[in-house]
Amino acid sequence: MFKDMRVQFCKKGDAIYFSHLDLQRSVQRALRRSGIPYWSTGGFSPHPYCIFAQPLSLGFESQGELFDFRITEGEDFDPEALKRTFPESLKILDIYPAENAFKKITAATYEIELKTGRDAKIIQKAFEGPLTVLKKTKRSEKEVDIRTFIHRMEISGIAGGVKMDCDIATGNEKSLNPTYIEAALNQAGIPCSLTKVTRICFLEDGGKVFR
Amino acid sequence: MTYNTEEFKDFLLKVQKPARYVGGEIGCTIKDLSKVDIRFGFCFPDIYDIGMSHLGLRILYGALNEQEGTWCERFFQPWPDMEEEMRKRDIRLYSMESHTSLDEFDLIGFTLQYEMCYPTVLNMLELGGIPLRSEEREGLKNIVVGGGPCAYNPEPLAPFFDIFSIGEGEEALPELAQKLREAKAKGLSRQEFLREIAKMEGFYVPSLYEVTYHEDGTISSFTPKFEDVPTTIKKRIIKDFDKTYYPKEQMIPFTEAVHDRVTIELFRGCIRGCRFCQAGMLFRPIRCKSADTLVKDACTLLENTGYEQLSLCSLSSSDYPEIESLVDQLIRYTEPRGINLSLPSLRVDNFSKELAAKITGVRKSTFTFAPEAGSQRMRDVINKNVSEEDIEKSCRIAFENGNSSVKLYFMMGLPTETDEDIAAINSMADKIIGYFYDTDKSKRNRYIKIALSLATFIPKPFTPFQWEAQNSEQEIHRKQDYLRSRIKTKQVTLSYHDCKTSLLEAILARGDRRLAPVLEEVAKNGGKLDAWTEHFDYQRWADAFAACKVDGDFYSLRKRSFDEILPWDHIDIGVSKAYLQKEAEKAYQGQTTPNCKESCSGCGANTMIGRKCDV
Structure with a gap:
């Protein structure tokens, strides 16, 4: 049979402009190039099996994206061969056997930089009261309090704005795109704009880093 | 100027498909600038998605970058949303590799694939900060070079280009880079350098020639301004095609290109001699690569890139002498790896059952034929040697294999065409x-679908029909309506290529230097990406012709006499003008010419290789 392998990689530099679809295609081609014994899907257009933990929005950086691929059980492979096929902007950080299912992911740690004229204390205060925004999904549109999606939030001042170090719900059950923070604050009368979003890592229940 | 695209976040994230504006693809060439003395900007006058599909770009990019000290980088026309953001911020057209603006490049090469790209060429120059007319440029930098099929009649673009590279470029362009390197060392002036280049085979420097006209508008003389400048420019070809440079690596775009796959080139030239076809004449003599070389190249490229698609490129794949053995060997490699093999440009007449089965075994697709004309008489005139029996045989095989969708390509407005010939298009579909x-x-399948695709005939330089008049717009519309009125079943659908584009293409294809101001005017008024229907604006062209007082019909609707000096007569493609005239005369008689495999008809192209063609 086969064994699931997990790849941890970053997305930085010009790779922030690659869409999720671009990324999937690039990873599949990298797998083919690497020559490692990956497991392929059957059917009409056989392709290397690979699934991603969570898509990352266009423009965001990441220090810990994850995808799984399969290798035929019992066959050895050289992880370096796969690492060599990735460009610097999508550098592979680690390859290890996948033990946790992606559905265990409930949150992610983000570093968010906001450009704003208000100082950190005022922003901090905004998070004490309700911060509502109209959240759209494929099926519905509803008014939500973004604070119910934010597990942890530390705000500090930086030049020209603030930096947020936070854990935000991410996963199949409950998820919030960090762009809603910008929208909610603006709606609450705090003019601001996202300048940089970096996903640091995924978390599972209890705030433990998901690997 | 060098840009940091990471700082473009505020607008790059707003435009469509930003990945096409940052480069950095796997397989692209990055060089150490301290070791580079010639920077070559390779410009593709269309968007990234199209340009990155182009085989010529990959070959020339590779061949130039093989040369030490030369760095070839790529430029594409941005989609208008991106161009708007760039113009707002005074960002010049920049390269994919080092994000350097076009004006910093020594050589600026445009590949001219299609006449309608001319305004895009001008737009890219302007966006890159390069003065449009060659006379406005100075020193040994920003030397603008044109190549590709449209460079065989480059006259409408003459004032904008310093040099045209006529013929195949994989040897010529590195030589040009080397010449510039030497000229810089010798401290030559721009004029001295251009004069040197004009003496090299395959290079045409338009500013060194004088054109005069008769009162009726036809050309009365075309002469070099200096004695040491040749009167005719002979195209360059690769003599030993099997041994020629072919890239071992291929750039892999992050965002999807139109043709995102490995391509191998089987041969250049074509044995068929269809009288309307420009490529069939331009790329003679026929030179093949050996099946061994092709299989080796294909495997290397597939391994190096991880692509899931392999395509064979040539003007007529089934005419490749070793086609069966080649396909067998390729399938042995591609099938176990789940790689899709596609074989475009197969001809109807020698389409064998096995070949059909092999390809459909990979993926079933629409069955496409290009009979080009409906009646046998018309097909004889254009020398498209496909008979009713061939079509019948191929269709029957295809239907037995389960194909149920047939696409047929035709042209309208061919020389000597009558309504009977048009009606025959529908009769063929019925049969x-x-x-x-x-x-x-x-x-067989349960249903049948036949799609008829109608293009408008465009007389092109260096074809036996180069003297012909194009049908007027009214006449084309009348013929289109006539055909539509004859179709009585829903199983047949009809689609037309926009004939307004064809009318303009006909003007530009056989145009001369007096069209340059029209192009300038179109570009000035925002013309670009005219091959995209959403950007094509016929009125902009009509206005430009009116503003410049140029009569487009003079170039397209006028039948030319055999003794008229044609704007491209100074270019020698190897195929003789006498041969083209003989072919034209045979066309009027409805006489066909056998293909080159059956017998050599003496076009003259093989004198360029000094041996028989590889047929």
Whole structure:
């Protein structure tokens, strides 16, 4: 049979402009190039099996994206061969056997930089009261309090704005795109704009880093 | 100026598909600038998605970058949303590799694939900060070079280009880079350098020639301004095609290109001699690569890139002498790896059952034929040697294999065409429906769909029809309506290529230097990406012709006499003008010419290789 392998990689530099679809295609081609014994899907257009933990929005950086691929059980492979096929902007950080299912992911740690004229204390205060925004999904549109999606939030001042170090719900059950923070604050009368979003890592229940 | 695209976040994230504006693809060439003395900007006058599909770009990019000290980088026309953001911020057109603006490049090469790209060429120059007219540029930098099929009649673009590279470029362009390197060392002036280049085979420097005109508008003389400048420019070809440079690596775009796959080039030239076809004449003599070389190249490229698609490129793949053995060997490699093999440009007449089965075994697709004309008489005139029996045989095989969708390409407005010939297009579709219902029910599909695709004939330079008049717009519309009125079944659908584009293409294809101001005017008024229907604006062209007082019909609707000096007569493609005239005369008689495999008809192209063609 086969064994699931997990790849941890970053997305930085010009790779922030690659869409999720671009990324999937690039990873599949990298797998083919690497020559490692990956497991392929059957059917009409056989392709290397690979699934991603969570898509990352266009423009965001990441220090810990994850995808799984399969290798035929019992066959050895050289992880370096796969690492060599990735460009610097999508550098592979680690390859290890996948033990946790992606559905265990409930949150992610983000570093968010906001450009704003208000100082950190005022922003901090905004998070004490309700911060509502109209959240759209494929099926519905509803008014939500973004604070119910934010597990942890530390705000500090930086030049020209603030930096947020936070854990935000991410996963199949409950998820919030960090762009809603910008929208909610603006709606609450705090003019601001996202300048940089970096996903640091995924978390599972209890705030433990998901690997 | 060098840009940091990471700082473009505020607008790059707003435009469509930003990945196409940052480069950094796997397989692209990055060089150490301290070791580079010639920077070559390779410009593709269309968007990234199209340009990155182009085989010529990959070959020339590779060949130039093989040369030490030369760095070839790529430029594409941005989609208008991106161009708007760039103009707002005074960002010049920049390269994919180092994000350097176009004006910093020594050589600026445009590949001219299609006449309608001319305004895009001008737009890219302007966006890159390069003065449009060659006379406005100075020093040994920003030397603008044109190549590709449209460079065989480059006259409408003459004032904008310093040099045209005529013929195949994989040897010529590195030589040009080397010449510039030497000229810089010798401290030559721009004029001295251009004069040197004009003496090299395959290079045409338009500013060194004088054109005069008769009162009726035809050319009275075309002469070099200096004695040491040749009167005719002979195209360059690769003599030993099997051994020529072919890239071992291929750039892999992050965002999807139109043709995102490995391509191998089987041969150049074509044995067929269809009288309307420019490529068939331009790329003679026929030179093949050996099946061994091709299989080796294909495997190397597939391994290096991880692509899931392999395509064979040539003007007529089934005419490749070793086609069966080649396909067998390739399938042995591609099938176990789940790689899709596609074989475009197969001809109807020698389409064998096995070959059909092999390809459909990978993926079933629409069955496409290009009979080009409906009646046998018309096909004889254009020397498209496909008979009714060939079409019948191929269709029957296709239907037995389960194909149920047939696409047929035709041209309208061909020389000597009558309404009977147009009506025959519909008769052919009816007959094909008949073959379908004849096919054993257990083998064939349940339904049949025939798509007729009609293009407008465009007389092109260096073809036996180069002297012909194009049909007027009214006449084309009348013929289109006539054909539509004859179609009585829903199984047949009809689609037309926009004839306004064809009318303009005909003007530009056989135009001369007096069209340059029109192009300038179109570009000035925002013309670009004219091959995209959403950006094409016929009125902009009509206005430009009016503003410049140029009569487009003079170039397209006028039948030219055999003794007229044609704007491209100073270019020598190896195929003689006498041969083209003989072919034209045979066309009027409805006489066909056998293909080069059957017998050599003496076009003259093989004098360029000094041996028989590889047929």
